[in-house]
Amino acid sequence: MYKKFHQVLFAVVMVVALNACIESPGAPTTSALTPAAGAVPAATTPHFSQPTAITHAFYPVAQIAQAIWLGTAAGEANRVEATLLPENKRIHWRDAEVETRVVQVIDYRTDMLVSVADHYFAQADDGSVYALGADVSNYAAGQMVDQTGSWLAGLDGATPILMMPAQFVVGSFYTAPQDMANPIIQSCAIVTLAQAAMTPAGPTDKGVLIKETLADGTVKNSTYAESWGMLATETNGESLALVLLNRSAAQPGALPTPLVTIEAEAEDLIDFIPSGNWGVISKDVTAISTAWQNYQSQLGTDHVPAPFVTALEAALAQLQTHAAAKATVATHQAANDVSAALMDLMALYQPTPPVDLGRLDVLGRQVILDVGAADFTAAANTLAKSNAIWARLKPIVLAHDGAAVAADYEASLATQADALHNQDVATLTNEATAALELVDDLEQLF
Numbered sequence: 001m002y003k004k005f006h007q008v009l010f011a012v013v014m015v016v017a018l019n020a021c022i023e024s025p026g027a028p029t030t031s032a033l034t035p036a037a038g039a040v041p042a043a044t045t046p047h048f049s050q051p052t053a054i055t056h057a058f059y060p061v062a063q064i065a066q067a068i069w070l071g072t073a074a075g076e077a078n079r080v081e082a083t084l085l086p087e088n089k090r091i092h093w094r095d096a097e098v099e100t101r102v103v104q105v106i107d108y109r110t111d112m113l114v115s116v117a118d119h120y121f122a123q124a125d126d127g128s129v130y131a132l133g134a135d136v137s138n139y140a141a142g143q144m145v146d147q148t149g150s151w152l153a154g155l156d157g158a159t160p161i162l163m164m165p166a167q168f169v170v171g172s173f174y175t176a177p178q179d180m181a182n183p184i185i186q187s188c189a190i191v192t193l194a195q196a197a198m199t200p201a202g203p204t205d206k207g208v209l210i211k212e213t214l215a216d217g218t219v220k221n222s223t224y225a226e227s228w229g230m231l232a233t234e235t236n237g238e239s240l241a242l243v244l245l246n247r248s249a250a251q252p253g254a255l256p257t258p259l260v261t262i263e264a265e266a267e268d269l270i271d272f273i274p275s276g277n278w279g280v281i282s283k284d285v286t287a288i289s290t291a292w293q294n295y296q297s298q299l300g301t302d303h304v305p306a307p308f309v310t311a312l313e314a315a316l317a318q319l320q321t322h323a324a325a326k327a328t329v330a331t332h333q334a335a336n337d338v339s340a341a342l343m344d345l346m347a348l349y350q351p352t353p354p355v356d357l358g359r360l361d362v363l364g365r366q367v368i369l370d371v372g373a374a375d376f377t378a379a380a381n382t383l384a385k386s387n388a389i390w391a392r393l394k395p396i397v398l399a400h401d402g403a404a405v406a407a408d409y410e411a412s413l414a415t416q417a418d419a420l421h422n423q424d425v426a427t428l429t430n431e432a433t434a435a436l437e438l439v440d441d442l443e444q445l446f
Contacts, residue, residue: 046125046160051098051123052100054123067081071241080105080240083103085395094154101121104117112139113384114139115136116136130161172189191211195223259342262342266335270335274328278326308344312341315338318330319338332369353445360393363389376420
C-alpha cells in the first residue's frame, strides 16, 4: 500500500511542488518555450557549479516560500503543502559535494497526515533541474509506518534524476532513464504552450499542458504557468489545484484588521468557554461574525482563495449554531476550527510572526480536545501534524536566536508523545497546555 502510495506521491506531489520532469529553464529569466516539433532529450551527465540557483521560470523552487494545493484523491479531500526550507543539504555524488535546495512536502487526506517528505533539488550548469534524493516518512492513524520512497544519489547506485530538461518544445517528450529501477514517470509529453488556466492571481492563456505517463500506464494531465509552477493536475478523477503561493522574496505583510479581530476574539472565546459564561461567549461570536463581514470587501482585491473563504464560513456557521445551543464541547471545537481556517487566510499576507506558529497553537488546542473526547487516534494524528509543521518552522526559530525555547518546545512534543503512547490523559493535557505557553514564547522572538 505505502509503496503504491509513494509512487503517487512522487509522480503527483513532487510534480506539484516542483514541476517535475517537464519544464526547461532555458535562460535564467525566460521560459525558453519553442512551439516546434521535438524529440527525446539526450541523456547527459550533469555538472553542478551553482546547483542552488534554480532559476527556471516554470520551476521557481528558490522563489516559492510556501505553496498549497487542494483537491481530491481516492475520494477524499486532499491537501498538499510545499515549503522551501532555509537550510540546504549537501549530497555526495561522483566524488563531489552537491548542495541542494530542500522542499518539505506534507500530504493530508481528509485531514489525516499521510506523508512528510524532504526533497532535494539542484540545477545543473545547462539549466536542467535534477532530483538528488528524498527523505520520506509515511503515516497511518498518526503513526509513522515506514520510509518507502526515500533515496539518495550516490547510495546503492542511485544517480540524480532529470526532472526538467534544459530545453523542451511542443511534441517533445522526456523518458525515464533506462538504468533507473522501477521508474515512476515513464514519459512526459508537451501538448501545448497556450493552455487556458487559472492562477491564484487570475486567469492565463499561456499555460503549458503536459501529458505524463506513469509507470503503471496511468496518464496524468498537468498545467503549469510561468512564475507559478504547477497550477493543476488531473488523473483518473483525482485532482489538485494551486490555491496559494507565497514568494520567498516578499516582504512581510500587515494583517487586515478584521482578521486580527477574528483571531483575538476566537482566542478570547476559547478561554471563556470552560467558565460557561454564555453572555461573554455570545458577544465574542457576534464580534467574530461582524469582523468577517467587514473583511468581505477585501476578498476580491486580495485574491483570497475561495476554498479558504468556504472553510471559514463553514466553521463560523458551526460556531454560531453550537454557541446558540450552549453546547460547551461543540462550541470549543468550532472555535478552534475557526482559528484553523483563519490561519490559511492569514498566510496569504505572509505576516510576522510566521503563521505556522498560529498553526501550532491550533494543533496544541486540538490535542486537548482530542484527548478530552478519548480519541487517541485523532490525538496521534494531531501531534504528528504538529511535529511536521515544527520541522519546517524550527530552522526559522533558530535563526531568531530561539535555541532555548526551541529545545523546550521539542521536549514538550516528546513528552506529549510518551503520554499519548501510555494513554496518560492528565499528563498529555497538562503538557499540551504547557506547549501552548511555549508557542507564545516563540512568538516573542519575531
